Amino acid sequence: MKLIEKWDERMIDLARHFSTWSKDPSTQTGAVIVSPDRTTILPGYNGFAKGAPDDPEIYADREVKYERILHCEMNAVLLGAQSVKGFTLYTYPFLSCPRCAVHMIQCGIARCVAPAIPPDKMERWGEAMERTKQRFTEVGVKWTELNLEDGHVSDEYTARARVTDEQRRMLNHR
Ligand SMILES: [Zn+2]
Numbered sequence: 001m002k003l004i005e006k007w008d009e010r011m012i013d014l015a016r017h018f019s020t021w022s023k024d025p026s027t028q029t030g031a032v033i034v035s036p037d038r039t040t041i042l043p044g045y046n047g048f049a050k051g052a053p054d055d056p057e058i059y060a061d062r063e064v065k066y067e068r069i070l071h072c073e074m075n076a077v078l079l080g081a082q083s084v085k086g087f088t089l090y091t092y093p094f095l096s097c098p099r100c101a102v103h104m105i106q107c108g109i110a111r112c113v114a115p116a117i118p119p120d121k122m123e124r125w126g127e128a129m130e131r132t133k134q135r136f137t138e139v140g141v142k143w144t145e146l147n148l149e150d151g152h153v154s155d156e157y158t159a160r161a162r163v164t165d166e167q168r169r170m171l172n173h174r
Pocket residue numbers: 071072073096097098099100101
């Protein structure tokens with residue numbers, strides 16, 4: 001098993017820090033997007049557009065909130081206002097949602113790193129995370145999940161095996 005690299009752990013700590021800046025009462029997410037030479041670090045967290053009212057009542061109404069909120073990844077890209085081609089995206093508390101995944105692919109993100117989804121979040125987010133991994137894997141974006149408890153990583157090679165299993169299952173169901 002591969003050990004977590006110090007730099008990856010540090011960037012996840014940073015993404016976790018930015019997640020605490022979110023005013024969303026239900027889910028706080030954080031992102032940092034890092035250049036290959038590690039000299040540019042673009043932060044983001046989930047929230048409304050710059051200058052928009054962000055009172056707790058607006059966050060309390062799910063439908064209104066979903067229409068207004070920017071996910072942490074898109075906030076990092078848009079506020080950074082520069083090319084992120086070849087950059088690495090770090091997200092907290094887990095990998096991007098499938099919608100952000102396709103946006104990140106289109107921005108040219110080369111690798112995505114996030115903590116492995118905790119068992120208690122599996123029911124709500126597990127399937128979406130699998131779809132995200134499939135989107136990344138099918139276009140060759142590398143992804144890495146960090147098991148922060150035991151200090152190990154699972155990576156895109158596992159994803160390939162999983163996608164194959166998934167495809168096999170779908171073929172069997174036809
Ligand atoms: Zn998203």
